[in-house]
Amino acid sequence: MLNAASTLTRSWTNLYTRGLSSDQRASRIAEIESDVWEHRASDAEAGLPAADTGFEVLVRFVFGIPADLSWRRATVTGSRRSASFLMNMRGIRMFTRFLAGLAPVLVIVLAVFQLFNGIGILLSVEAKFVWGLIELGTGLALVAGLVTYRRSPRVGSTIIITTVVVAAGFHFWMPFLAFPVALLVIATVVARLRGPGSPRVEPA
Amino acid sequence: MRPDPRLSPWGEQRAAESAALTYEKISSYNPLMRRKPGALLPLELQILEAGLDLRRRGDDEFHGFSIAREIQEHEGARRLTAHGTLYKALARLEKAGLLTSRWEDPARAEKEGRPRRRLYEVTGAGARAYSRAQLEHRERSNSAPELETS
Numbered sequence: 249m250l251n252a253a254s255t256l257t258r259s260w261t262n263l264y265t266r267g268l269s270s271d272q273r274a275s276r277i278a279e280i281e282s283d284v285w286e287h288r289a290s291d292a293e294a295g296l297p298a299a300d301t302g303f304e305v306l307v308r309f310v311f312g313i314p315a316d317l318s319w320r321r322a323t324v325t326g327s328r329r330s331a332s333f334l335m336n337m338r339g340i341r342m343f344t345r346f347l348a349g350l351a352p353v354l355v356i357v358l359a360v361f362q363l364f365n366g367i368g369i370l371l372s373v374e375a376k377f378v379w380g381l382i383e384l385g386t387g388l389a390l391v392a393g394l395v396t397y398r399r400s401p402r403v404g405s406t407i408i409i410t411t412v413v414v415a416a417g418f419h420f421w422m423p424f425l426a427f428p429v430a431l432l433v434i435a436t437v438v439a440r441l442r443g444p445g446s447p448r449v450e451p452a
Numbered sequence: 453m454r455p456d457p458r459l460s461p462w463g464e465q466r467a468a469e470s471a472a473l474t475y476e477k478i479s480s481y482n483p484l485m486r487r488k489p490g491a492l493l494p495l496e497l498q499i500l501e502a503g504l505d506l507r508r509r510g511d512d513e514f515h516g517f518s519i520a521r522e523i524q525e526h527e528g529a530r531r532l533t534a535h536g537t538l539y540k541a542l543a544r545l546e547k548a549g550l551l552t553s554r555w556e557d558p559a560r561a562e563k564e565g566r567p568r569r570r571l572y573e574v575t576g577a578g579a580r581a582y583s584r585a586q587l588e589h590r591e592r593s594n595s596a597p598e599l600e601t602s
Contacts (some may be wrong), residue, residue, distance in 0.1 A: 257535065275570075278555075279516060280535055282567040286517035287532070289566065304532065312536025319540040 249302030254284050257309040264316050268323055344439045351436035355394055355408055358433060362387030362415065386415040405441045409434050492585055495533065495541045498523045500550065500582040503574040513571040516542060542572060550578030 261280045265273040284305060291301040366384030369376055389411040397404025416430035492500075502522035506514050514522070516539060520532045545551040553572045561568040574582075 276539070278568060279539060279570050282515065282569050283517045283520075283535060283539075285567050286515065286569075290517070290521065308532055308534045310534075312534030312538070315534065315536030315540040317536075319536065319543065 250288065250298040250305065251302075253302040253305040253309065254288070257284055257305060260309060260313070260316070264320050268320070272323060344442070347436045347439035349440075351433075351440040352394070354433050354436055355390055358412070358415075358429070359387050359390035359394065362390060382418055386411050386418075401441055405437050408437050492581060493541065495523075495537065496545055496550075497582065497585055498527065499541060499545060500574055500578050502526055503551070503572065504579060504582060507574065513573045515569040515571055519572070545578065546572070548577075550575055550581050 257280060258277075261277050265276050268276075287305060287308075288301055291304075292298075362383050364387075366380050366382070366387055369380035369383055372380075390408060393404050393407035393411060395404075396407055412430045412433045416426040419426035499519055502519050503514055505526070506512075506518075506522060517532075519542075520538055523529070524532050542551065542553075546553055551572045552575055553570055556569045556571055558568055
């Protein structure tokens with residue numbers, strides 16, 4: 249009875265600690281093993297019958313099952329949460345840095361596109377004057393935003409984001425291009441504004 | 453307890469039952485019971501009490517089985533605390549900083565022909581938490597007769 253109860257307790261501990269880190273598993277198994285040994289030794293020293301000790305070990309094992317399972321759940325959740333949290337934070341930081349690096353490139357490309365597009369429309373045979381001015385205007389606004397960004401990142405970002413939103417609005421007839429591009433540019437500008445190393449001008 | 457005219461007879465009965473509910477009756481297995489942050493379960497208090505008692509008798513450190521035995525004697529219980537319940541409570545207390553633990557020297561365990569013990573010790577924070585819980589329990593016990601006689 250005593251050996252069976254000890255074996256059962258050991259087997260159960262091996263089972264519910266499967267999948268945990270080797271340290272956690274080894275620690276738990278060793279602790280229960282020690283407890284069962286101490287229990288047996290203490291009762292043997294007190295002259296108690298082995299069957300009584302076996303019964304008590306069995307009762308302690310059975311009544312502890314819910315707590316073993318909730319301990320395992322808490323241990324697994326804790327490890328997974330901290331690991332995924334760290335990985336998520338690292339991933340988010342890398343992605344933000346990537347976006348921040350992309351920001352000036354995207355804005356410059358967009359500005360150049362708008363400027364050339366505007367000039368092209370104004371000089372074209374059809375000469376859609378208003379449309380050409382809008383395109384040129386947004387291009388120039390983007391350039392202004394880029395220039396202002398170095399002195400005042402907030403003002404520069406505001407100019408760029410506003411221009412991008414306005415430009416996307418004017419290009420409503422091609423939403424599947426205009427809106428994603430606008431969102432991408434805004435995301436990169438915000439990432440650059442919030443990220444470390446963004447240019448700051450010391451107040452005079 | 454004076455009947456509250458605002459309560460229905462069923463409500464009065466529930467109020468009377470709630471007044472009789474003490475922290476010893478709160479079950480850690482009851483999923484409806486949410487622990488207040490920082491609150492100690494009865495078993496946790498028993499562990500701290502037994503650990504401090506052992507310290508008073510000259511044993512600063514204890515292992516899982518020894519504290520289970522100590523609790524059984526303190527509480528006059530028929531059975532020792534279940535493995536899962538005990539070690540979960542010990543882990544929780546250690547995580548809360550109320551206990552510290554270390555594995556004993558393997559050479560000593562080998563010399564004595566037994567498995568290594570994980571030795572726990574009640575920290576200063578643990579002693580303070582136990583004192584605070586005792587004080588709160590005493591205050592609650594002192595205020596309870598007022599409820600019954602009012």
